[in-house]
Amino acid sequence: MTQNAHVTLHAIVDRIKTQKTILLPAFAISAFALVGYAAADRQAPVIHSNKIVVPYGTYLNASDFEITDNRxxxxxxxxxxxSGTYEAKQLGTYRVTVTVTDTFQNTTDKEVKVQVIDNEAPVIASRTEGGYIIDVEANGSNNLLDYVKATDNVDGDVSEFITFEGGIDTTVIGEQKVVAHVEDNAGNVAEKTLSFNIKDSVAPTLTQKTQSFDVNYGDTFNPADYFDVSDNFDPSPVLTVKGDIDTKKLNSEQKATIIATDNSGNETKQECTFNIKDIRGPEIKLNTNKVSITEGTSVNWKSLLVSAIDNLDGDVTKTVGISGNVDVNNEGNYTATYTATDKTGNTTVVNIPVEVKSRNAALIQTALGKIGCRYRMGAVGPNVFDCSSFTRWVYRQNGRSLSGTAAVQFNSTQRVDRNALKPGDLVFFKNTYKKGISHVGIYLGGGRFVHAANEKKGVITSSLGESYYAAHYAGGGRV
Known part of the structure; x- marks a missing residue:
């Protein structure tokens, strides 16, 4: 209490003692006023902070600064x-002015540096909603980034910077763990152990194979005849039938449920109505599935038929029709057709390929096997020939009779027009080294022939279209 206040207080007390007319409440009020006046605050607050560091995204308030006051x-x-240029979401250092006023109106101003830093690590999380375990469908993607993401408060999506210890195998059902790491641009590192639950929750797919659910009378019912089944994980899902299908009840409608089940227990069901009908023709059985004969060979086509049995009509073998365009006298590929029809009108057709081989096929191979052999007039083979001994030797090697010179062979064979020549026929030439028929070769097809040409060339192939041979061509012959 100051000296002046003390003097004033004693003066008032003396006045009260001498002047008894002053009331006690007035005295009390005056005394408290003088005490308050004596305790008045003249000291301003203190801002201690020169620089503060705040996390990214901080909106400044008084508690961020160190401020004290005497009272x-x-x-x-x-x-x-x-705040001036302060950016809560922009890393850097800023200057802000802080003004503090206490309850006695004492004021302090100060410029404080504020540094915004990133001290928060990215967050690693599942891309899907859920708990701590990430569900992955069996046989799904093995790319972990399809299931995991990382988000940073400053850098945003940093998923591409995630590294993983290990990986997942979606072909194996069960829980698998992987450790993920990611670092933001400020060097904050996050690490998280992730649990992946590889599961098969996808039911098999039923695909209808037929336009209708018609079942042939008497057949063993098989759902696989009407549906294909596939699954994302199980390579062999099972088809079952709920309900009985009696295929002996002709023209009836019967209901059943087709069920596809995979090895994880997932099911797909489809209710169907099956119609029992006679929809298939007789079953034709043959004792061969291909016929191969040599030109000129006859075939007993009925002998190839074993049976024709119908599910309703029984044995209908005698009604089988046989047709085709087979020409056994000409080389080529043909088709023989067997046809059977039941009383309902169902028809079965079985086609078998028929190959008519040239009777000279082996002969041609024998002739071509001598290409390169030498030529000498009068030689008889087997490795040196003239033109007629070459044709004789080749024919005889294949059990065919042929003798004499080129002229003799010409006269002993059947004439064949040039456009009717077949492989193995003989081709003759005249006026080559002497008048008349003087050279012979074996026709190969396609306008070419093989022959013992001369001492210079030996056994070669040539074309009937070559100018020399075209000019001397005399005709074709068939043995």
Missing amino acids: DNLDIMDVSIK
């Missing part, structure tokens, strides 16, 4: 922050 607590003081 007031921070929560009752008036704090004003002039």
Whole structure:
């Protein structure tokens, strides 16, 4: 209490003692006023902070700064922050002005540096909603980034920077663990152990194979005749039938449920109505599935037929029709057709390929096997020939009779027009080294022939279209 206040107080007391007319309440009020006046606050608050560091995204308030006052607590003081260029979501250092006023109106101003930093690590999480375990469908993607993401408060999506210890195998059902790491641009590192639950929750797919559910009378019912089944994980899902199908009840409608089940227990069901009908022709059995004969060979086509049995009509073998365009006298590929029809009108057709081989096929191979052999007039083979001994030797090697010179062979064979020549026929030439028929070769087909040409060339192949041979061509012959 100051000296002046003390003197004043004694003066008042003396006055009260001498002047008894002053009331006690008036005295009390005056005394408290003088005490308050004596305790008046003249000291301003203190801002201790010169620089503060705040996390990215911080919106400044008084508690971020160190501020004290001789009497007031921070929560009752008036704090004003002039942020200026301060950006809460921009890393860097800023200058802000802080003004603090206490309850006695004492004011302090100070410029404080504020550094915004990133000290928060990215967050690693599942891309899907759920708990701590990430569900992955069996046989799904093995790319972990399809299931995991990383988000940073500053850098945003940093998923592409995630590294993993290990991986997942979606072909194996069960729980698999992987450790994920990611670092943001500020160097904050996150690590998380992720649990993946590889499961098969997808039911098999039923695909209808037929336009209708008609079942042939008397057949063993098989759902696989009407449906294909596939699954994302199980390579062999099972088809079953709920309900009985009696294929002996002709022209009836019967209901059943087709069920596809995979090895994880997932099911797909389809209810169907099956119609029992006679929809298939007789079953034709042959004792061969291909016929191969040599030109000129006759075939007993009925002998190839074993049976024709119908599910309703029984044995209908005698009604089988046989047709085709087979020419056994000409080399080529043909088809023989066997046809059977039951009383319902169902028809079965069985086609078998028929190959008519040239009777000279082996002969041609024998002739071609001598290409390169030498030529000498009068030689008889087997490795040196003239033109007629070459044809004689080749024919005899294949059990065919042929003798004499080129002229003799010409006269002993049947004439064949040039456009009717077949492989193995003989081709004759005249006026080559002497008048008349003087050279012979074996026709190969396609306008070419093989022959013992001369001492210079030996056994070669040539074309009937060559100018020399075209000019001397005399005709074709068939043995």
